[in-house]
Amino acid sequence: MNDATVQQASGSTIALRAHGLTKRYRRGRPAALDSIDLDITVGGITALVGPNGAGKSTLIRCFLGFERPTAGFVTVDGIDPARDRPKALSRIGYVGQEIGLYRQLSADEHLELAATLRPHFDGPGAVERLAARDIPRGVPTAELSGGQQAQIALSLALGTRAPALLLDEPVARLDPLARRDFLTTLRDAVRADGTTVILASHIISDLEGIADSLIVLAPAAVMFHGSIEMARAGHAVVPSSDETAPDELIATFTGIGGRRVSLVSRPGTGDASLDDVVFGYLAAANATRASA
Amino acid sequence: MIASQFRLAVRIQRFEVWSCVLLIAVVGITALIVRARLDGVGAPVECLTPWIFEDLVYDAARCDHLSAAFDRIKQDEAGLVMRAMLAVPLVVGLLLGVGLVGREIEGGTAATVWALAGSRRRWLLGRLIPILVILVALLVFAAITSELLAAGRVPWQFGRPAFDDAGLHGPGVIVRGLAAFGLALTVGAWSGRMLPTILVSALLALSLGIGGYLLLDKWVEGNAHEIAVPSWYNGWYDGGKFIGEFYRLPDGTEAGWDTDLGALAPIGVDPESWVASEINVIAVGVHSPDYPGWVATEIAAFGAFGVAWLVATFAIVERRRPF
Numbered sequence: 001m002n003d004a005t006v007q008q009a010s011g012s013t014i015a016l017r018a019h020g021l022t023k024r025y026r027r028g029r030p031a032a033l034d035s036i037d038l039d040i041t042v043g044g045i046t047a048l049v050g051p052n053g054a055g056k057s058t059l060i061r062c063f064l065g066f067e068r069p070t071a072g073f074v075t076v077d078g079i080d081p082a083r084d085r086p087k088a089l090s091r092i093g094y095v096g097q098e099i100g101l102y103r104q105l106s107a108d109e110h111l112e113l114a115a116t117l118r119p120h121f122d123g124p125g126a127v128e129r130l131a132a133r134d135i136p137r138g139v140p141t142a143e144l145s146g147g148q149q150a151q152i153a154l155s156l157a158l159g160t161r162a163p164a165l166l167l168d169e170p171v172a173r174l175d176p177l178a179r180r181d182f183l184t185t186l187r188d189a190v191r192a193d194g195t196t197v198i199l200a201s202h203i204i205s206d207l208e209g210i211a212d213s214l215i216v217l218a219p220a221a222v223m224f225h226g227s228i229e230m231a232r233a234g235h236a237v238v239p240s241s242d243e244t245a246p247d248e249l250i251a252t253f254t255g256i257g258g259r260r261v262s263l264v265s266r267p268g269t270g271d272a273s274l275d276d277v278v279f280g281y282l283a284a285a286n287a288t289r290a291s292a
Numbered sequence: 293m294i295a296s297q298f299r300l301a302v303r304i305q306r307f308e309v310w311s312c313v314l315l316i317a318v319v320g321i322t323a324l325i326v327r328a329r330l331d332g333v334g335a336p337v338e339c340l341t342p343w344i345f346e347d348l349v350y351d352a353a354r355c356d357h358l359s360a361a362f363d364r365i366k367q368d369e370a371g372l373v374m375r376a377m378l379a380v381p382l383v384v385g386l387l388l389g390v391g392l393v394g395r396e397i398e399g400g401t402a403a404t405v406w407a408l409a410g411s412r413r414r415w416l417l418g419r420l421i422p423i424l425v426i427l428v429a430l431l432v433f434a435a436i437t438s439e440l441l442a443a444g445r446v447p448w449q450f451g452r453p454a455f456d457d458a459g460l461h462g463p464g465v466i467v468r469g470l471a472a473f474g475l476a477l478t479v480g481a482w483s484g485r486m487l488p489t490i491l492v493s494a495l496l497a498l499s500l501g502i503g504g505y506l507l508l509d510k511w512v513e514g515n516a517h518e519i520a521v522p523s524w525y526n527g528w529y530d531g532g533k534f535i536g537e538f539y540r541l542p543d544g545t546e547a548g549w550d551t552d553l554g555a556l557a558p559i560g561v562d563p564e565s566w567v568a569s570e571i572n573v574i575a576v577g578v579h580s581p582d583y584p585g586w587v588a589t590e591i592a593a594f595g596a597f598g599v600a601w602l603v604a605t606f607a608i609v610e611r612r613r614p615f
């Protein structure tokens with residue numbers, strides 16, 4: 001992790017924490033996550049952005065107890081899933097990259113199944129959410145569109161009424177309309193009850209109106225962690241030919257339109273787009289790796 | 293909640309469940325039909341095994357066609373069903389076991405339900421018990437129908453068990469099916485992929501089937517004892533499985549099967565009557581009264597095998613990634 005460029009979120013109670021988190025799938029191979037430190041405070045939607053292989057899914061799977069850290073630890077509501085996975089999972093709702101529904105079961109049967117697996121599952125709330133989106137509840141999910149399946153998966157996660165929702169690129173395969181529907185449902189559901197959400201995504205434009213904070217994960221390391229507001233107002237994009245102070249330059253990269261630009265840190269005066277911030281920090285990560 | 297779990301577990305594996313129901317129904321009902329056909333021949337035991345009756349005058353005119361008809365059904369139809377019984381419990385166990393965990397992992401549903409359930413042990417129990425109940429019910433039906441057919445093939449045993457179709461009827465069917473189920477379950481949980489699971493499980497189930505015969509041979513060797521053959525008839529039968537036979541001479545020594553017994557008769561004694569009265573034929577092996585011991589052994593062996601695989605599945609599911 002580049003300490004100079006990582007800005008930690010500050011605030012109250014920690015919902016999700018990663019401390020010195022390292023995950024190496026095979027000895028001798030590069031780490032998927034390398035000494036990550038993250039504190040995600042209670043409430044709000046945190047966008048987790050990064051290229052393929054950056055470790056987004058690995059991070060989420062560590063919180064779920066699906067992966068055991070090689071070093072360091074994670075906690076969910078103060079509980080280490082490596083030590084007490086059932087208790088940690090009781091505080092998590094999850095939607096994965098694969099929507100993970102039974103093709104032969106209907107939405108109603110999925111809700112019924114969830115009620116047998118999760119104590120206090122909010123079946124009526126889930127039914128209400130599906131009804132609001134006109135999702136057919138009686139037909140096998142194999143007959144539904146990808147967007148409708150994603151809505152069912154989201155309803156299962158929201159029905160847990162867990163304080164934390166971990167969404168691992170659930171919209172990656174959806175068309176723009178279905179993505180918007182999914183994210184709207186998510187936003188409406190979690191705004192009301194202060195759920196903490198991590199939403200991993202490649203599609204930065206989707207996150208603009210929905211996320212409260214942003215984590216830019218470059219391969220194995222956190223490059224930026226702060227509020228969306230801080231990300232945009234704290235950075236500016238200038239032509240690469242402009243003079244910039246060494247301590248404010250984050251990285252130079254090829255922007256949209258093919259021109260070379262620099263992302264610079266200018267707290268309070270910047271007006272960078274979220275795309276620029278993400279590209280800039282990923283370029284910084286590449287430069288760090290290249291120099292190493 | 294239990295009703296929900298049961299219904300959903302069946303819904304999730306409905307293809308396998310219905311395939312198994314169909315397979316067991318076809319084989320089981322066929323077994324009952326063949327048994328009825330055997331009984332329907334109306335061949336009395338005196339016609340089928342006249343040698344077990346002393347002083348019986350064989351009525352060839354009455355018996356020949358009846359015993360021929362009985363033998364035809366016994367060998368062809370009943371033989372086919374009993375041979376199928378070797379594969380059926382293994383196939384049913386495999387079909388139900390392969391997808392239970394393996395397909396959940398391959399299909400991506402494991403991540404969803406393991407995140408929902410928290411306790412994977414509880415999830416697995418919820419998925420396992422309904423399928424296990426169905427499997428046991430199907431195997432019990434197969435065991436009963438095959439038992440009836442096996443008994444119908446040896447009416448001269450008058451209800452006593454015989455080693456003729458050992459492992460192909462009764463409790464052996466149930467424990468073999470459960471062992472195959474446990475095996476497929478474990479391989480599925482371990483590999484998380486259907487095709488490798490099907491191939492590896494099928495191979496292992498085949499070994500299980502062969503292993504059953506090897507176990508029987510070993511058990512017979514280990515439990516073989518001397519059984520006095522009560523009659524000189526070649527066709528002597530008591531439902532046994534024999535690994536040797538010899539003559540016991542009046543002084544207690546043994547003589548091989550190719551011994552010229554007449555030459556051993558004391559001088560001045562009619563060799564034929566001496567042999568008939570003084571020489572005992574001894575078979576070495578197991579026979580009908582030993583059958584419960586074999587059943588207990590196969591239940592213990594295959595049961596332990598199945599339980600070990602089930603325990604291994606819980607351990608694998610607890611530790612592995614859901615993808």
